[in-house]
Amino acid sequence: MQTIDTDVTIIGAGPAGLCLARALSGTGLRITVLDREPEAALRAPAFDGREIGLTQRSVRFLQRLQLWNRLPADQAHPLRQARVFNGASHDALEIGPSDPGADPLGWLVPNHAIRAAAFECVAASPDVELLAGVRVAAVDTDAATARVRLDDGRVFASRLLVAADGRFSETRRALGIATRMHDFGRSMLVCRVTHERPHEDIAWEWFDHGHTLARLPLGRAAPEGRRSSIVLTLPGAQMRAVQALDDEAFATEIERRCDGRLGAVSEVGTRHVYPLVGAWATRFAATRVALVGDAAVGMHPVTAHGFNLGLLGVERLAGLLRNAAASGADPGASALLDRYDRGHRRATAPLHLATRGVVGLFTDDRPPARALRAGVLRASASFPPFRRLLAALLADRDPAGSRVTGRHDRTEQGDGRPRAADRW
Numbered sequence: 001m002q003t004i005d006t007d008v009t010i011i012g013a014g015p016a017g018l019c020l021a022r023a024l025s026g027t028g029l030r031i032t033v034l035d036r037e038p039e040a041a042l043r044a045p046a047f048d049g050r051e052i053g054l055t056q057r058s059v060r061f062l063q064r065l066q067l068w069n070r071l072p073a074d075q076a077h078p079l080r081q082a083r084v085f086n087g088a089s090h091d092a093l094e095i096g097p098s099d100p101g102a103d104p105l106g107w108l109v110p111n112h113a114i115r116a117a118a119f120e121c122v123a124a125s126p127d128v129e130l131l132a133g134v135r136v137a138a139v140d141t142d143a144a145t146a147r148v149r150l151d152d153g154r155v156f157a158s159r160l161l162v163a164a165d166g167r168f169s170e171t172r173r174a175l176g177i178a179t180r181m182h183d184f185g186r187s188m189l190v191c192r193v194t195h196e197r198p199h200e201d202i203a204w205e206w207f208d209h210g211h212t213l214a215r216l217p218l219g220r221a222a223p224e225g226r227r228s229s230i231v232l233t234l235p236g237a238q239m240r241a242v243q244a245l246d247d248e249a250f251a252t253e254i255e256r257r258c259d260g261r262l263g264a265v266s267e268v269g270t271r272h273v274y275p276l277v278g279a280w281a282t283r284f285a286a287t288r289v290a291l292v293g294d295a296a297v298g299m300h301p302v303t304a305h306g307f308n309l310g311l312l313g314v315e316r317l318a319g320l321l322r323n324a325a326a327s328g329a330d331p332g333a334s335a336l337l338d339r340y341d342r343g344h345r346r347a348t349a350p351l352h353l354a355t356r357g358v359v360g361l362f363t364d365d366r367p368p369a370r371a372l373r374a375g376v377l378r379a380s381a382s383f384p385p386f387r388r389l390l391a392a393l394l395a396d397r398d399p400a401g402s403r404v405t406g407r408h409d410r411t412e413q414g415d416g417r418p419r420a421a422d423r424w
């Protein structure tokens, strides 16, 4: 048995695990990241249909990690405005500025592009060791050490173990951390299509009767803006029927479900289906352990906040660990982990609960629920403070009003020094 000493072991080289590793680079801590996927799949992940809506705050954090500037130029699409529809009505609750020249509400970036850029960041960090294609056989922790044993006999002994292995985290389960899983009883299909009517960089969230549809704008506005990602949510059996359609019949089906609002639909891309299961770990920290990303909070995608909350947790944990490293303190100290647990719980609980409420109300087709949601949207539309609150939440602006205006915002001053905002 070979024991390898390291300071922080992260299980999971998904976007959350890789961003944490990158955020800890340069602190003097030795970071090891373990993933069961082969290296080729992490280096160049396959397109998985997910277009991740990023808040302005998330983008600023990705800029500081120097991940944002590694995204290919055509992979970040501005999201100017979101419109929420209910039932057959064409009246929408508009979130975000109506002025096409205004700063975007957020950005849409394909998940595989985020993963590839995060991998590149980590590969460029000499103090991070990434081991791909490995199998974790056991994990255990005590007051002094966290140990991860691989099935080839190697043991990683560290002062902190981070579970970043997704919403069905085996690490979390092996450590006995109970989790509230919520099966929404529906599946979500995502697929890129081309359509006749331009999208004008506007997203739709349409809570229709019998299904929920979202339209996420891809590429620039007209004349090119005729490509979008379609997000269709249905109960499992109906989803299987839609999946069985050939591309032509699927395009017709989307045209029909969109009630002609997209015009003719063509050029259907690959379809990807995800079961909708939420997760909320009862603890985000334990003895020498922290949970990040979906392993801590797995959100329903309807409010587009899963990875945004993941980044919030990464930012919080990395900040605490950087301070500990700077003062020579123990990165796995229980006081530090308690602070992370409390802070991240407080930051995520309201949105997690609100999302559950929105999904419950907007997917219930019984007449009282239909009437209630029509009332909620009407009240929101005629109550600007509520709309502004929603927009601020989506754009996640800080009180100082700092904002993101483009993909290649400078991260350095003219003389190459990082700007103050880029320092930790």
Ligand SMILES: Cc1cc2nc3c(=O)[nH]c(=O)nc-3n(C[C@H](O)[C@H](O)[C@H](O)COP(=O)(O)OP(=O)(O)OC[C@H]3O[C@@H](n4cnc5c(N)ncnc54)[C@H](O)[C@@H]3O)c2cc1C
Pocket: 011, 012, 013, 014, 015, 016, 017, 034, 035, 036, 037, 050, 051, 052, 053, 054, 111, 134, 135, 136, 164, 165, 166, 167, 169, 170, 171, 188, 190, 274, 292, 293, 294, 295, 301, 304, 305, 306, 307, 308, 309, 310
């Ligand atoms: C359809 C859809 C749309 C979404 N849209 C948005 C959006 O608009 N905005 C947003 O913020 N979020 C969105 N999300 C959520 C977002 O995709 C997730 O929050 C994010 O991918 C979670 O990243 P993660 O690193 O925590 O987990 P994952 O991406 O699940 O990565 C986990 C990693 O751990 C590895 N792993 C797992 N088990 C083990 C093990 N036992 N041993 C070793 N390695 C292991 C896996 O190989 C993987 O690399 C969406 C999700 C879906 C499904």
